[in-house]
Amino acid sequence: MNYNLLEEKWLPVLWKNGNFRHESVIEVLNHAGEIRCINLANPLDYFAVHRFLLTLLYWKAGLAGGVEKTRELLLRGKNIPVAVLTGIKEATPCFDLFNEESPFLQDSDVKRKDPKSAGSLFAECATGTNIAHFHHGDDENMRLCLNCAVLGMLRVVPWSQAGGAGLTPSVHNAPPIMVVATGDNLAITLGLNLVPLEVRTGEAKWSGHFQSTDPTKPIPYLEALTWNPRCIYLPSPQPGACWYCGQTAVDTVGKIIYNKNEKTKLLKKGNKSIPFSWHDPSAFYPDKEYTTVRSYSEADAKDNKDLTLLLEKDAGKKKQERPKSLVVERNMDHQGWLLVVPCTNPANNKTFDHRQLELNNLSPETIRALIPAQEEQSRRQGLDGWKQPKQFYSQGIKQLVLSAEKLLTQTDWGAIANAAFKAMHEAPAAFDVFSGLYWGLRDKEINGLPSRNAAWLVLKLMAAVPTQARLIHAKANFSPLQSLPKRQINERGRTSIYPVSLPGGPRLEAALRDVLDNNMHKRYPEPVDWIGLCSGLDQLLD
Ligand SMILES: [Zn+2]
Numbered sequence: 001m002n003y004n005l006l007e008e009k010w011l012p013v014l015w016k017n018g019n020f021r022h023e024s025v026i027e028v029l030n031h032a033g034e035i036r037c038i039n040l041a042n043p044l045d046y047f048a049v050h051r052f053l054l055t056l057l058y059w060k061a062g063l064a065g066g067v068e069k070t071r072e073l074l075l076r077g078k079n080i081p082v083a084v085l086t087g088i089k090e091a092t093p094c095f096d097l098f099n100e101e102s103p104f105l106q107d108s109d110v111k112r113k114d115p116k117s118a119g120s121l122f123a124e125c126a127t128g129t130n131i132a133h134f135h136h137g138d139d140e141n142m143r144l145c146l147n148c149a150v151l152g153m154l155r156v157v158p159w160s161q162a163g164g165a166g167l168t169p170s171v172h173n174a175p176p177i178m179v180v181a182t183g184d185n186l187a188i189t190l191g192l193n194l195v196p197l198e199v200r201t202g203e204a205k206w207s208g209h210f211q212s213t214d215p216t217k218p219i220p221y222l223e224a225l226t227w228n229p230r231c232i233y234l235p236s237p238q239p240g241a242c243w244y245c246g247q248t249a250v251d252t253v254g255k256i257i258y259n260k261n262e263k264t265k266l267l268k269k270g271n272k273s274i275p276f277s278w279h280d281p282s283a284f285y286p287d288k289e290y291t292t293v294r295s296y297s298e299a300d301a302k303d304n305k306d307l308t309l310l311l312e313k314d315a316g317k318k319k320q321e322r323p324k325s326l327v328v329e330r331n332m333d334h335q336g337w338l339l340v341v342p343c344t345n346p347a348n349n350k351t352f353d354h355r356q357l358e359l360n361n362l363s364p365e366t367i368r369a370l371i372p373a374q375e376e377q378s379r380r381q382g383l384d385g386w387k388q389p390k391q392f393y394s395q396g397i398k399q400l401v402l403s404a405e406k407l408l409t410q411t412d413w414g415a416i417a418n419a420a421f422k423a424m425h426e427a428p429a430a431f432d433v434f435s436g437l438y439w440g441l442r443d444k445e446i447n448g449l450p451s452r453n454a455a456w457l458v459l460k461l462m463a464a465v466p467t468q469a470r471l472i473h474a475k476a477n478f479s480p481l482q483s484l485p486k487r488q489i490n491e492r493g494r495t496s497i498y499p500v501s502l503p504g505g506p507r508l509e510a511a512l513r514d515v516l517d518n519n520m521h522k523r524y525p526e527p528v529d530w531i532g533l534c535s536g537l538d539q540l541l542d
Contacts (some may be wrong), residue, residue: 001237001251003146005095005104006088010147011049014039016185029053029328032187033079040151043340043356044123045176048154050193051282055157055225057194059204060087067196074191094206097146097153097234099410102207105153107231107540115235115255121152122244122275123159123342129354137243143252145242149234152244159264160229161344166260171219171227171276173266173340176283176292177310179325179362182336195281195330197221206503212262212276229264233257284310284323293323294344301343301353304370311364328362335360386541389481389536394448397538400455401531404462407474408433413470416463420513421506424456434459450538457541458534461512465520469528478526479534480515 006025013028014020014036028035038053040046057080061070064081073081095104102108115138118126126137144152158178160170169175181192202213202220210228212219219227231257240252266273273288284293286346291382295306337360343353359366408416412433419427424434438455449455462470484502504509512533519525 003097035186087493101279110231116258120258148244175292178282182339231259281350286323454538472528476527476529483515
């Protein structure tokens, strides 16, 4: 099986004339001036592919007089220098995905046991114990077409993240906020982001077991740009369907070898991990240190509040300058930017949110305009998908529940019990009992009767428990509504931030029956607050 990354047509691009096609890397580099942009919707894919093209240019720019010179040519709208292109083409054998000795970005000597889900390559695919994702998966059966496998492989260098069992993040640590300067065509875009780096060049490492030449020294840039924190090996492709793009009857790879790379572990000073000496040109750094700016709070990411991290900090006397990015500094007056913001929580090993923002410029005013002006008032109410009912019991509600308890006979309760999960018109016998009670109170002009639906549901629930449990206790405080699950509970018993909506219709009835049933099965069932339940349902249902 042959699949060469430079020759296969896997890269979706938008041509300036409006055509959209998958092209080969060689074709794309050859015609960069005629291509509008790389056309990938996912910001992580977009950045990874863009970074790969840039790395190729960094790698071979020396053949055309260096990075600065290549950059200048590209910025003038010229095509990629022929010498650079020829250099890349000559290196084609490095980019074969299934080469027996040196497969691209893989380690052919890796121990091939315990294969993992092919989805390991994608932050948003559920794999292993990382299950809370948009794209639910199945570790055994998940397959990727070769084009998507390439996208996943290219993500490994810029976007790898720490994981359990010693999986290390990439050279710049957890995925940072990255920036891309965008131009009118791909040649200009590449030129804008191809900025000279003030560290040693070093060697690109496209295959085999990745190892830094000296992790204690500043990392040479070709080494950093091909930093591979994993030992990966793709099995031979088989026909199948791709779980990422949906293509069917294509060559696909299933479970892959996806191991930790001990050689890319962070260095330690005592107990503390210290970052590698490397400044990614697209990442932001608050000072001269090597720790990037990254978004880590989902609550802040949801409304751009995390962008505050890109502004000057003015906490009391301690003023901290705006974080800097080399690409931004080298293109000060440029208009047209893309911010790629992955939000990663160190406690949850995968990226749980990633977004891109297209901006005209990156001035503090522009960034500030994206951040919500006022701190939103923290509203616990409504967060759970329901509004906490008020603890107010009207005369009508009390009267209805008390009269039901006092006036209804066993036969009446039996009729209502038979109406489980039924609407009023589906259960005539129960409806007779119900209407006798309800309309009786209405005729007495008692204020604040519950709605018919709330009253109907409460009576059905009261009918479902033994007589003893139906009695009204002055100090009853078991509230079935409070016991409904409103937030997912994680395994440590803490409430998680993901709300569960309050069920409606028969699901609500089933959930309440469950809660009551569990109470009855307790050694000492708690007295049920029927009046509170009726009042709560009255507020929630209509
Ligand atoms: Zn695919």
